[in-house]
Amino acid sequence: MHLNPMHWQYLVVVGVLVVSVLTLLKRRRQTVHGFRLLPGPVPLPLVGNLFSIDAKKPWMTYAEWATRYGDIFTIRVLKQDIIVINSEKIARDLFEHRSNIYSDRPYLATRDPYGWSFNLAWAQYGDKWRSQRRIFHQTFRAEVALVFRPVQLRKAHQLVLDILSAPHDFSKHIQKFSAAVIMSIVYDYEVAPEHDHLVELSERGNALAMESLTPEVSSIIDAFPFGKCLPEWFPGAVLRRKADLSKHCAMQMIEEPFEYARKREAMGSSASAMALDFLRATKDVDDPSQLQLSKDTCATAFLVQKQQTTSTLKCFMLAMLQHPEVQERAQAEIDAVVGTDRLPNFDDRPNLPYVEAILLETLRMAIDHNEDAYPEPDVFKPERFFVGGKLRGDKSTESLAFGFGRRACPARYNADNSVWIAIVLILCALKIAKARGEQGEELDFEPTFNYGVTTSPDPFPCSITPRLNVDIHKLSTADSFE
Template sequence: MVWPLDTRFALLLSISVAAAVLVDRLAKKRRGTSLPLPPGPKPLPVVGNVLSLDSKEPWNTYAEWGAVYGDLIYARFLNQDVIIINSEKIAKELLEKRSNNYSDRPFIATREPFGWTFNFGLTPYGDEWRLCRRLIHQTFRADASLSFRPMQIRKAHQLLNNLLDDPINYVAHFQTYGASIGMSTVYDYDAAPRDDPLVEIVNRALVLGIKVMTPERAVLLSAFPFLARLPSWFPGATIKRDAVLSCKYIAEMIERPYEYVQKSMAEGTAAPSLVSEILKRMEHEENDRVDQLEKALKQTSSTAFAAAAETTSSALLFFILAMVLNPDLQQRAHAEIDAVVDAGRLPNFDDRPSLPYIEGIVRETMRWQPVIPMGAPHATTNSDVYEGYFIPKGAMIIPNAWAMSRDESVYPNGSKFKPDRWLDEDGKLTNAEPPVFTFGFGRRICPGRYTADASIWAGIASILATFEFSKAKDAQGKDIDFVPTFSSGVGRHPDPFPCSIVPRSTRLSAEKLAQLIRTSA
């Protein structure tokens, strides 16, 4: 007997629905609860929701899901439970108020093959992480970070000098600025203003790992772990070849600056720094304790300066992009600086409270384009229940900072760069909380956030005091229009774009401004 097509379709649909119900019941039984998981897109067999992701910019996919399913979403990557948080409120409720259960890190398959075990920010929650956190807190806590301010201003002035001499290579100058601040705080290494060999090492070391250290990019290696064991010469073994290179560069990034401090200490020329202070302590420790401390110190120091190099330079690139796309905003910024800062000097941190519009630009830069759109993923230590939804033990928790930055209830017209959103009618800063989601949540919040904030402010204030930005012009004198493109991985930054960077000449002649910049640097 041959059943009619519509009957067969109805039968197939009924079987599919029954199978789905059975699978759901079995899953609930396995979880030991009848509570529902948070809503989310229907996962496919085996692969889950992996094929639905924008692999380059998954935060966009998560934001789109949020528009359909809400701010707390369940998805599955292969056999990994995933909870996406698109709301800052929910992120604080879970990752901060319940931090004892949400401070772990999930397994990221690319971490070890690419040599990123050095990054203690990705280390599972436990004694190893606590030791690293204690070491870094001593140097980067709020009051201790104040001691870096003279150095940060000096590095900002070196940045100005580089932009004055060679504006075309602005990307390299921002990379040098971020890396040199990180290396100064961690190793007391005074990087050369340009083409410093240790700065080049860190830039080279990070480029491969940043692209693959996200959970979404690591899925391929999770599904096919044999790819990491293929010989590097094997056809198509791109992952293996990149991993070998990454490990080589990372090892150099960790050891070379560390050896610099050891040599300086042996010669009696070392100044106080994170590494030198801990090395002095280690002289009085037992041998087994020394090994443990040295490992933690290398993890802490390399993580700190690598993070500073990547995030600071990316934030400044987004700032320049905002200025080029919104040239009208510069006039108000220039006017505020001119009213507060004397013509014969450059801004310093004492001026910060008197420059609310510049503060608005700093905050808006970090909100408008979060340099780490999803932060580092968290993981649950135990199962949990939130608002009637079940959150499984071992679930990967992704706080989608990108979606938080576009929350229309908090940031109306969120895709637009609007420093005024941080100011009241009198031009003073509002009581609104700065975009802290850019630094993470709970116990895993970025320990270097105070130093990073100060570095970004010093760079932005110094640049606005001395330069104007606009679109580059072609041979006929017409603006060169462009559509921004972005490179992404763990972090995100704009690709190089055509722009004009010229000295301001409102209060000082070009010659006197150049002299001020050079003498300050």
């Protein structure tokens, strides 16, 4: 085809524009606000690396990129730059040793529209964050967390009984246990045996939040803010509908359990609970700002603790199913230390190092797959925490799962106790094995995981039966709680 001079001029102009845009994108990629960015995958114009990320398993994409670009690299999703860290050492160097620089939280475009501005975990550094943190510390510091052990023990016994009564619903029983413990501690609220309104409400709200408060989803909302302004009836207004539902759930989760606690206090309850202690200690309980601060902090405690406990225990159940040799070794340790005439309690913890290693490995599998620090990172190996036959000095409350520095979960001691007592009682009283078909054959399956702020396995088939050498009836006797 013959091109006249005008065509050539047009092509030259287009070529110059393309080169100019690519040059600007490259420079934008290399620097932001005068600071040079870390290496990372080359982004496409406008969309960045959005379409290169596995939407269902983004951690797999990040792990693959880490092998190419190192343990800290930058990606771009639409107009948002995201720094990905794949090293415990780097994370601790930044968030613990330099926490005065890295204690803030980035702007998340989904936080306010989805109703989660109340949550301490997502709050930006400031006066409100410090006030909420102070309230948390008063209730959940290490020495105070000991007070809640009887509640945790009692609820863990009920968890085992619930699993035995309906093994196929073990995932729901774990969710109920997690909610029952923390709602008792925060609101002096007893969860109903079935279909508790507040538990179901928290499940709906939490599911929406865990999905929306990720950097990837936030980047989409930030790039297309008009999506949250569309009327609900408008075709494709999914984000708006989800945001409205999430905000409604969040408001109910903040208000309803706190009002329950307020009525309990007005009726003269003598119980100790986070919300009740606040109402007793505050002179002017009608001060709107102080009241809202307490409501927000209590709701944060409930939701964060519930999610931490639930996801950890689900990961533990899957690990025991996939590694029967680990389960058997732990049960042998419990039998040797505890015997068969009673059930384990918190006093047994120092004498059960292999059970402790299982907890440490469960937390690691949820959060740290760095091969340099943990050889064979995808293999569940509690033995990795032993040196010379003795448990290393690792403490589960110092796990990456609980965060770093000033942002470390202030209620981690309480969450740690809840998870440990549930794990040791499940191991003591139950046997977890593969489900079997009609002919008695073991049924294999490929586990799937839900993705959000936290990751946990989806419900999976398994067989759960009582261990023959443990008297399950002791779980329902009053003596077992002493």
